[in-house]
Structure formats: structure tokens, C-alpha cells
Amino acid sequence: MQALAVALTLVAMIVATIFLTVAKVWWFAPLASNWGSLDTLIVITFAVTGLALVGVNLFIAYSVYYHRAQKGRKAVFFVDNPRLEWGLIAATTVGIVVLLGPGLYYYAQLIRPPQNHMVVEVLTQQWLWSYRYPGKDGILGPASIKRFTPANQFGLDPQAPASQDDIPVLGGPLALPVGQPVLLRMRSNDVLHSFYVPEFRVKWDVVPGMVTELWFTPTKTGEFQVICAELCGVGHYSMVGKVVVMEPDAFQKWLSERPTVAQIFSLQVRH
CATH class of the missing domain: 2.60.40.420 (Cupredoxins -  blue copper proteins)
Structure with missing residues (x-):
């Protein structure tokens, strides 16, 4: 029961986080300049980090419940899993590129004022x-x-x-x-x-x-x-x-x- 309670708590936290984000309880002040592109960048960041948050916590909830202690069950130890490790490296790399690419693009605009300034x-x-x-x-x-x-x-x-x-x-x-x-x-x-x-x-x-x-x-x-x-x-x-x-x-x-x-x-x- 304890494992189920922990798993359900994690799922509830994820649902609450998604609700608060979609409901825009904390959101930007009304835009009054040309930098609406920064809003887009922040939304992209929310999406990437939000997917990571949901994925990691659902995995933890699944692991806590599925691998809970049971009578007669023994833990299995393995040294490494190259396929899993390379998969995690690839996913992390994609996430960093998605976050860093637009950021560098908007930063380049932010430091180059137009001629008529x-x-x-x-x-x-x-x-x-x-x-x-x-x-x-x-x-x-x-x-x-x-x-x-x-x-x-x-x-x-x-x-x-x-x-x-x-x-x-x-x-x-x-x-x-x-x-x-x-x-x-x-x-x-x-x-x-x-x-x-x-x-x-x-x-x-x-x-x-x-x-x-x-x-x-x-x-x-x-x-x-x-x-x-x-x-x-x-x-x-x-x-x-x-x-x-x-x-x-x-x-x-x-x-x-x-x-x-x-x-x-x-x-x-x-x-």
C-alpha cells in the first residue's frame, strides 16, 4: 500500500503541474515590446522540461509500484545496459539542442540593434x-x-x-x-x-x-x-x-x- 500511495502521489503531482501550466496561473505580463519571440523561447523550454518532468516522474511512479518489495521476490543486479545508456545520452542531447538552438538564435538578435536605433x-x-x-x-x-x-x-x-x-x-x-x-x-x-x-x-x-x-x-x-x-x-x-x-x-x-x-x-x- 505504501508503494501505491507514493506512485499515486507522484501522478497527482504531475496532473496538478500540468493543470497549473495550462491554466496559466503564473504567466507573463502583457507584452509591450518587440520581444514576443522570448515568450516563444520560454514556451519551448516549458515543453521540453515539462516532458522530462512528466517522463521521469511517471517512470519513478512505475518503478516504485512495479518493483515494490514482495515476499519471495529478489532484486536483480546488472552492471550496465549500453543500449539504455546510449538511449539516454541521445535523448538528453536532443533536449539540449532543442533548448540551446533557439536560445542562441534569439540571443544573436538581442545583441544586434537595428541601424535606426x-x-x-x-x-x-x-x-x-x-x-x-x-x-x-x-x-x-x-x-x-x-x-x-x-x-x-x-x-x-x-x-x-x-x-x-x-x-x-x-x-x-x-x-x-x-x-x-x-x-x-x-x-x-x-x-x-x-x-x-x-x-x-x-x-x-x-x-x-x-x-x-x-x-x-x-x-x-x-x-x-x-x-x-x-x-x-x-x-x-x-x-x-x-x-x-x-x-x-x-x-x-x-x-x-x-x-x-x-x-x-x-x-x-x-x-
Whole structure:
């Protein structure tokens, strides 16, 4: 009876797992970018790992019940089974290829932005999201952690010509025009962080000492939450920001109302 109870418990677990998956009790937030292909990749992963889960647990349930202890039955020992072993190797190989192939294909797309993209710098620090937009020249000026001060958290060189018209937005929000491919160039002032917007299907680490890049195209206007998906200290839970996707004209108006680096540093000098 114990063996039957264990086998039935495993079968019940499998049925419950399949039900919860099909019912989509835990599912993705509504898509708001071009990365719906990542949903497809995750579904493929669910299918492959789900088949493995069902197969392994049904085999265990069968083995527990069929090979249960019985009076007069003796266990049979065999050293190996080459046919079984090669079969398992082949099945595992197919599963890895099915998982890895699409993943590499989508990753190659994720790191190759289109030609007509706009660039926005993302600056992270405990526990704040900040952004910098290029000005009319379309070029972000040089920045270095060595120039960091409380008044110059981006570490900018205000004398550099390319920096003069840059538009820093300390503490956000990250404003973006709908339908425009955006390349985020991300760097950290302190520890490891991770940029994550569930509706955009994008999550990318921001690593101290290097610049990491990520691109996407917002497809819906509205406000979305950006969160840090990497434990970054005691205030990690509060590192929440906002992404505002708006119509292109509204975005240009918003951007034109922000002070440039030249204006900000000129005001600091006056005071």
C-alpha cells in the first residue's frame, strides 16, 4: 500500500503541474515590446522540461509500484545496459539542442540593434535608476567613474563638446517614444545591478567597470515598472523606477523641456 500511495502521489503531482501550466496561473505580463519571440523561447523550454518532468516522474511512479518489495521476490543486479545508456545520452542531447538552438538564435538578435536605433545611457547605483540622453548631435559625451561627485553622478566632463547638449535625468523616469528601437548602454557606479522590465521581456545585468548593452522597441504607450533583478544590498527591494512610453511628438516635447549638461553646470557655477 505504501508503494501505491507514493506512485499515486507522484501522478497527482504531475496532473496538478500540468493543470497549473495550462491554466496559466503564473504567466507573463502583457507584452509591450518587440520581444514576443522570448515568450516563444520560454514556451519551448516549458515543453521540453515539462516532458522530462512528466517522463521521469511517471517512470519513478512505475518503478516504485512495479518493483515494490514482495515476499519471495529478489532484486536483480546488472552492471550496465549500453543500449539504455546510449538511449539516454541521445535523448538528453536532443533536449539540449532543442533548448540551446533557439536560445542562441534569439540571443544573436538581442545583441544586434537595428541601424535606426536611439541610444540612452542607464546609470545604476544603490538604489537609484538614472538616464542620459544624447542632445542634437546624437552623441553621448565621455563619462568616467573617476569624475564622480555628488554633483556629477554621471562622471561627465562638462567641458567636452559632445557632453554640452547631453540631457541627464537623475532618478528617472526613462521616457521613450513608442515604435522607436532603443539601445540601452548601462553602467554601474557601485555594485552589480540588473535592469528588468517584465512587459518588455528584457533583463540584463549592469556590471561595475564595464558597459553592457540591450535593445528593444516599445510597442505600447503607457507606464511600466523597471526593477532591479539582482540582489544589490539592503535597499534592493526599493530599487524601483518607471518607464514612460509616449507618442514621438510628446517625447520630443518632454526631452526639450529637460535641462542640458551645459545648463546644469552653468547653474551650479552661479550658485
